[in-house]
Amino acid sequence: MSANVKATNVTWHEGVVSREQRQDLMKQRGVTLWLTGLSASGKSTIARDLERKLFLDRRLCYVLDGDNVRHGLNKDLGFSPKDREENIRRIGEVAALFTDAGFITLTAFISPYRQDRDNARKLMKPGDFIEVLVDCDIATCEQRDPKGLYKKAREGKVPEFTGISAPYEAPLQPELVIDSAKLGVDEASNVLMEYLREKKVLL
């Protein structure tokens, strides 16, 4: 991005720097890839693998996940339906800011409620919000169970656990479905990369 970058198609228009100007500079379009799916379906793993590939392609990407949101911005929120709704509302707003800033924004949250995801979609312009169902049957998720959460949920130690004691509402018309019970991580992130190329997110 420094003065030695070669592209010269950036001109200054009066007023504030526009999203379009940032995107010209960044050689990419800001979007949000909103990954949704059960716990252990592979959302974070796929997001991190895509992040790696985007970085190697010199693209600017940022992952919002439990690690950097639940312990920060949303640390005041629990797991009641109301708090889950507010959790996703704030994540949607932050993703909209990152998208406006020009980033390829990846969100990796279970986000089980259709209405909450649809609200996040409404914060963005058409084409900015790419809903990705990371689709994996619960038996496979439960077999993986990397954090032992399903085990705890079955023992009744985790209340309102999605897929066990709380509902998961799959998207009705997601932009993409990743069958993460069948696809490997590399194949899954390749599907997303291909989509970003096709939709000219990568300029």
Added chain:
Amino acid sequence: MSANVKATNVTWHEGVVSREQRQDLMKQRGVTLWLTGLSASGKSTIARDLERKLFLDRRLCYVLDGDNVRHGLNKDLGFSPKDREENIRRIGEVAALFTDAGFITLTAFISPYRQDRDNARKLMKPGDFIEVLVDCDIATCEQRDPKGLYKKAREGKVPEFTGISAPYEAPLQPELVIDSAKLGVDEASNVLMEYLREKKVLL
């Protein structure tokens, strides 16, 4: 950022993409310039002028201000002391995310309480949070009064208006003080640019 960018000092290490790797790619260090000061002191105007200069220098910058935060992420918050505190807390968290993402993040909020600003500072690493007092006497601010807010406050129509009916706690040790009663906008944003160069935020 596309494949035709020339810098070649980006190598891949196992695991997730690190902040340092993003910064190498972006040729800048992520920081937050936290502008604080009275209403009409010039925070937003200076932030937008700096944004313009950074863009012309091909730097990635994003401004968080009332327009994109108060009507989005923080639209559920009012102006009570508790809501003001939560407003600044969330802005601090979002600024920390943008800083981690590698952006030169500008925040332009009155942020009148010292404790709230200090809390935002604590969210970031040393050197990441650059507190900028946009210093302007209230008489000058009131004379400018571009939105007619001081007039309304004097008429008692705006409760808890900073400097009139609510306190402004100036920073005790800000990294920078901009005397915006004396400096023009261009001079003010130049001071900030120079600081960013000196501190090697611009690589």
